[in-house]
Amino acid sequence: MKMLGRILLLLLILVLLIVIGGAFFILDITRGPLPQHTGEITIAGLRDRVEIIRDATGIPHIYASNLHDLFFAQGYTQAQDRWWQMEFGRRAGKGQIQQLTGRSESVMGTDIFIRTVGWRRAAERELNSYDPAVMEHIQSFSDGVNAYITNRAPDDLAMEYSVLGLTGVDIPIEAWTPLDSLVWAKLMQDDLGQNYGYEILQERLLGVIGEDLFNDWFNPWPFGEFPTITREEDLPAMGISGASGNARNDVAMRSAHSPRPEGEGAGVRVAGNIALGEGFFFGSASSGAGSNNWVVGGSRTASGRPLIANDPHLTIRMPSIWYEIGLHCQPVSADCPLNVQGFAFAPSPAVVIGHNERIAWAVTNVGPDTQDLYRLEINPDNDLQYRWNGEWRDMTVYDEEIRFGDGEQSVTIRVRETHLGPVINDNQIDETTGDILGFNNEDPLAMRWTSLEGSTLFESVLGLNAAQNWDEFRNALRLWDSPAQNFVYADVDGNIGYQMPGNIPIRAPGESGLVPSDCAEDACMWQGYIPFDMLPTVYNPERGYIATANQAVIPLDYYAMVAAELGGEPEQYIISQQWDIGYRGARISEMIEASDQHTLETMAAIQGDNQMIAAEVIASSLEALTIEDAMLAEMRDWMLEWDYQLHMGSPRALLWMLWFERLTDNTFNDQLAGADYLSEGAPYELFALTQLVNEADNLWWDDVATVGVTETRDEVMLRSLSEAVAQAQEQFGTNRDAWRWGTVHTLEIVNNPLGLSGIDLIENIVNRGPVETSGGRPAVNATNWNFGVRGFRVRGAPSMRMILDVGAFDNSQGINATGQSGHPFSAQYADQVEPWRNLEYHALPFTREAVEAAAAARLTLIPG
Numbered sequence: 001m002k003m004l005g006r007i008l009l010l011l012l013i014l015v016l017l018i019v020i021g022g023a024f025f026i027l028d029i030t031r032g033p034l035p036q037h038t039g040e041i042t043i044a045g046l047r048d049r050v051e052i053i054r055d056a057t058g059i060p061h062i063y064a065s066n067l068h069d070l071f072f073a074q075g076y077t078q079a080q081d082r083w084w085q086m087e088f089g090r091r092a093g094k095g096q097i098q099q100l101t102g103r104s105e106s107v108m109g110t111d112i113f114i115r116t117v118g119w120r121r122a123a124e125r126e127l128n129s130y131d132p133a134v135m136e137h138i139q140s141f142s143d144g145v146n147a148y149i150t151n152r153a154p155d156d157l158a159m160e161y162s163v164l165g166l167t168g169v170d171i172p173i174e175a176w177t178p179l180d181s182l183v184w185a186k187l188m189q190d191d192l193g194q195n196y197g198y199e200i201l202q203e204r205l206l207g208v209i210g211e212d213l214f215n216d217w218f219n220p221w222p223f224g225e226f227p228t229i230t231r232e233e234d235l236p237a238m239g240i241s242g243a244s245g246n247a248r249n250d251v252a253m254r255s256a257h258s259p260r261p262e263g264e265g266a267g268v269r270v271a272g273n274i275a276l277g278e279g280f281f282f283g284s285a286s287s288g289a290g291s292n293n294w295v296v297g298g299s300r301t302a303s304g305r306p307l308i309a310n311d312p313h314l315t316i317r318m319p320s321i322w323y324e325i326g327l328h329c330q331p332v333s334a335d336c337p338l339n340v341q342g343f344a345f346a347p348s349p350a351v352v353i354g355h356n357e358r359i360a361w362a363v364t365n366v367g368p369d370t371q372d373l374y375r376l377e378i379n380p381d382n383d384l385q386y387r388w389n390g391e392w393r394d395m396t397v398y399d400e401e402i403r404f405g406d407g408e409q410s411v412t413i414r415v416r417e418t419h420l421g422p423v424i425n426d427n428q429i430d431e432t433t434g435d436i437l438g439f440n441n442e443d444p445l446a447m448r449w450t451s452l453e454g455s456t457l458f459e460s461v462l463g464l465n466a467a468q469n470w471d472e473f474r475n476a477l478r479l480w481d482s483p484a485q486n487f488v489y490a491d492v493d494g495n496i497g498y499q500m501p502g503n504i505p506i507r508a509p510g511e512s513g514l515v516p517s518d519c520a521e522d523a524c525m526w527q528g529y530i531p532f533d534m535l536p537t538v539y540n541p542e543r544g545y546i547a548t549a550n551q552a553v554i555p556l557d558y559y560a561m562v563a564a565e566l567g568g569e570p571e572q573y574i575i576s577q578q579w580d581i582g583y584r585g586a587r588i589s590e591m592i593e594a595s596d597q598h599t600l601e602t603m604a605a606i607q608g609d610n611q612m613i614a615a616e617v618i619a620s621s622l623e624a625l626t627i628e629d630a631m632l633a634e635m636r637d638w639m640l641e642w643d644y645q646l647h648m649g650s651p652r653a654l655l656w657m658l659w660f661e662r663l664t665d666n667t668f669n670d671q672l673a674g675a676d677y678l679s680e681g682a683p684y685e686l687f688a689l690t691q692l693v694n695e696a697d698n699l700w701w702d703d704v705a706t707v708g709v710t711e712t713r714d715e716v717m718l719r720s721l722s723e724a725v726a727q728a729q730e731q732f733g734t735n736r737d738a739w740r741w742g743t744v745h746t747l748e749i750v751n752n753p754l755g756l757s758g759i760d761l762i763e764n765i766v767n768r769g770p771v772e773t774s775g776g777r778p779a780v781n782a783t784n785w786n787f788g789v790r791g792f793r794v795r796g797a798p799s800m801r802m803i804l805d806v807g808a809f810d811n812s813q814g815i816n817a818t819g820q821s822g823h824p825f826s827a828q829y830a831d832q833v834e835p836w837r838n839l840e841y842h843a844l845p846f847t848r849e850a851v852e853a854a855a856a857a858r859l860t861l862i863p864g
Contacts, residue, residue, distance in 0.1 A: 066329075103406060193484070363485045506527045
């Protein structure tokens, strides 16, 4: 988002300050917030002494004698390093960003949309549903945060307060509450669980281009060509007694890989004119990102111990979304059972991904279909009623006041909520006048979403941290309701496993969830959720590994087995039809199966693999073409000498990707433009091209703009090559050996909100990059882009990398995408950027002995 327009005045103010000797002031506002990491601090609220030991990268290990102090110190520590990130995150989750930035037309829509969907309202409902013991831990975390921020001036907490204050924005410091952590969870659940936009987009595309072209563009997920996460041989072990029969012929998969609305000009807007599928913090929906994780059993490792690897792909911000931390009860006891290390979210207690002394786990996104849209008929005599079961039913109405940090007059919107969920396309903004349009009775859509119906996510996370074996691990995941994730598992006894948790709706017969529903009666409502014990799971598979990369979780036979057990039709139990196409999962499986002597080094090699599997398939069709232009033919032959690795220094990778961009544009966008949608080079389009190159006369090759002429595959491929060569020579010179993929494939890491101010002086302080990166989509090293939005610049990437040696945890290694600190002048603000992009790692010491050996700073918190 862009900062409010008048922040440009800040540049003049800063220049004036420098001229009159204000350099000392600037030094004070930027260096002043750096927290104390050594010595002793007396703090009211603690019950006993707490020790915090940090290594050279700033990663803290907290040692406490009781759980209250452990979570209290976690809150204190994360506020020390990441307070502004926490402040921004809770404001974003509540739709209060403009309380931090002042009134901004570019931010207004985001606040309106978040208020409309009601993340805060849902979190408030959950406050009273949590187990009191769990809420006590969240309260302890909040008390620790407040112990740090209370009695500190804003200038002493984060430089952002000082800089924004110069523009007239006044941001009072408000106490952190458990609600703030729960609101953060809603933000996470939204960005990792969106699919409502796909329904509208798919319906519109089918109407514009027709089903035949649509299905050639979105081929059904290629079951049998790419490995699913769980395999056919795993199904009997899931404990579902129904016979599989001939399920793959029974399940209706009309569009088994639905489009993600991330192309330029996606068109359809909802409340606040937010583009469908837009990610607000993680960016997963809008960046085309995914994630990888895998676990390899001892039968495939040199040590005989399991290895776990994880690299979640998200939008990378300054600071990183992840906060590395160790939480250690000392001693470990029944009353204080935690001894855990891993990656946390700054606004939340406990560890989300990592290990304790017995088990380890890693996570990727399932991409489940847990949001459905419903068309409403509004009573023409009453805006607050809609037809249901043949009668008018009342809506609930909320008045949401949007306030501005610069003191401008607040704005109040009215939000309508049905028993299904909120009306998400009210309160759109007139693009000419900027007026908020209020109720939309023309084509109102209500959204039902599992995450608005209650959550016990934090209870699950705390259970994971304390679990000691497979059964306790699975029991903790019974409470992980949203967003559905792929968990891989290993323990020190050598067991490995997989579990998919999450609330997955059982839809009524005839309700696909693929397009907005006309349902207006109880008979077509959700019929509950798939029981946890019937969700996909694997334990100690004979193949000796489990790999997930957002591909299809289950073979199609699974649906018939569940239907046979629960009744109904297989289509009612579909988890998702929006899987990643499967290239990353296939490549990971291929590399794992290549050896039974895996080590930390081979795991790192898999994480850093840049191979673009489908490129060779498409390029082979170009190789067979006759090219009369000698220069163009020679360039084709030179390009095809590529090893199909997207290394940042590869010249052939650059030319191939330019050709792929032109080929994608020339093939798809003439037809897609009619649906107000442009291709962005997603993996499903790459897969479609691997199929279309075998159909030289397919209608996708025809350019609809050339009336009376029907283009063929060969003509489109050659024209695309000619355009790519011309572009490369114009932009990068005629010396092709000097071309580099990394020249265009760069990552700029941006701070919220100052990094988008448009003022170089400020952006140079808070942003990092651009830096060249290897990889791409759909390589395992998934540094993703969207052609129509930002060219080849990276939009989503591995936000961290972790490799765990299960049973010898001190050998483990990891890397964060940026650094531990959120303070721009801290040495740990961006010290991990260079090793991250070069596939380097730092040690992850776990035992007290290893932590002491790596100690670079020690802080003792003393009860006051």
